[in-house]
Amino acid sequence: EVQLVESGGGLVQPGGSLRLSCEASGFTFRSYWMSWVRQAPGKGLEWVAHIKQAGSEEYYVDSVKGRFTISRDNAKNSLSLQMDSLRAEDTAVYYCARVGVVHCYYIDVWGKGTTVTVSS
C-alpha cells in the first residue's frame, strides 16, 4: 500500500524552529518529486515546496523562502521540512505529498497531515 506518514508537528513560539518528517512506503520513493502542502485553519490549500528526485532542485512559495528548507533521504525513503523563524501565519496542517507526472504534474498521494501551531 502506498503510504505517507508525517510527524514532527506541535506548538512552537514565534521565531522558533520545527522539523517535519515524512516516511514513505509502498512505492519507489527515489523516482518521484515530493512536495509539502499546507492548510491554515478554516482556509484553503497552499503549496509550500517541492524537491526533485535526486534532491538537486528545490522550489518554494515566496512566503517561506529563506525560512523553510525541504530535503530528502532516498536511502531512508524520507522527506523533511525544516522550518525556521516561524510566524503565526505558518500555523497550519502540513501535508506530505507525492508528485506524479503524466501530461502535467499532479499530487496523487497525500499523507494525513501534521499540525503546526505557532503561538506564544
Added chain:
Amino acid sequence: DIQMTQSPSSLSASVGDRVTITCRASQRISTFVNWFQQKPGKAPKLVIYGASSLQSGVPSRFSGSGSGTDFTLTISSLQPEDFATYYCQQTYNIPWTFGQGTKVEIK
C-alpha cells in the same frame, strides 16, 4: 503568480443533480490543471489531473474539461459521498497555486 479563481464558492444541490464547478486561470496554462476533493478533517484526494484525466479509482460520474484559462469539473449525478469541498490547482508555473475552493452542500 498565476491566480486560480473558482466559482461558485459554495453551492447547494440534491442527490442526483448535475453539478458544475468552474475555475479560471489568470493566464493561459494549457491543461496543467488538477482537481481535488476534500472532506472535513481529511487530506485532499485527487479527482482529475491534466484537466480531463480521471484518477484511478474515481467514479466515472466525475469529469473535467477545459484548456487555456477556463476549466470545469462536472459531477453528472451527485451522490451522498460527493458532498465535500473541491479545489482546482495549476502546476504550469511555480508557485503552484490552488483555487479558493467550492463547498458542495446538501440542499
